Structures are given as C-alpha cells and as structure tokens.
Amino acid sequence: MNATTIQIKDETLGRLKFFKEFNKESYDEIINKVLDEIEEGELTDEALKDIIEAKKEIREGKGQRIEDVAKELGIKL
Numbered sequence: 321m322n323a324t325t326i327q328i329k330d331e332t333l334g335r336l337k338f339f340k341e342f343n344k345e346s347y348d349e350i351i352n353k354v355l356d357e358i359e360e361g362e363l364t365d366e367a368l369k370d371i372i373e374a375k376k377e378i379r380e381g382k383g384q385r386i387e388d389v390a391k392e393l394g395i396k397l
Contacts, residue, residue: 323348338375 328336339350357363377383390397 338371 336347336350339354354363374383387397
C-alpha cells in the first residue's frame with residue numbers, strides 16, 4: 321500500500337480522533353469512513369449539528385466515561 325504524509329492542524333487531529341471507534345483504527349480508515357458516510361448522504365446537516373453539540377457537551381463535562389457506563393450496564397471492558 322502506498323502512503324503519503326499530510327499536514328494537519330492539531331485541532332483537526334483532535335477532530336479525527338473523535339471518530340475513532342477503536343484504538344488501533346488508522347486515520348486513513350477514519351477519513352474514509354467519514355467520506356463514505358458523506359457520499360452516501362448519511363451525515364445530514366442535522367446529524368453534523370448533533371455531533372457538534374455532543375462534542376460541546378463532552379467538553380463541558382456532561383458526558384459519561386465509557387468505563388462508568390460499562391460498569392452500570394454490567395459490561396466488562
């Protein structure tokens with residue numbers, strides 16, 4: 321597989337990390353996943369607005385840690 325290096329701002333990197341579903345997911349996979357969703361029309365303006373609002377709530381400390389949710393649901397991580 322050929323690869324290239326791209327320059328992105330730290331803020332952009334943080335935004336990409338938000339979309340990681342698992343720790344070892346590559347940024348190439350994340351970018352392609354987001355692009356696929358946009359191309360398929362799954363990310364509507366409303367969905368993007370919801371994502372932005374959710375990120376804001378997390379920054380404000382309104383979210384729950386995944387470990388706490390798993391414990392509440394009796395799920396072992």
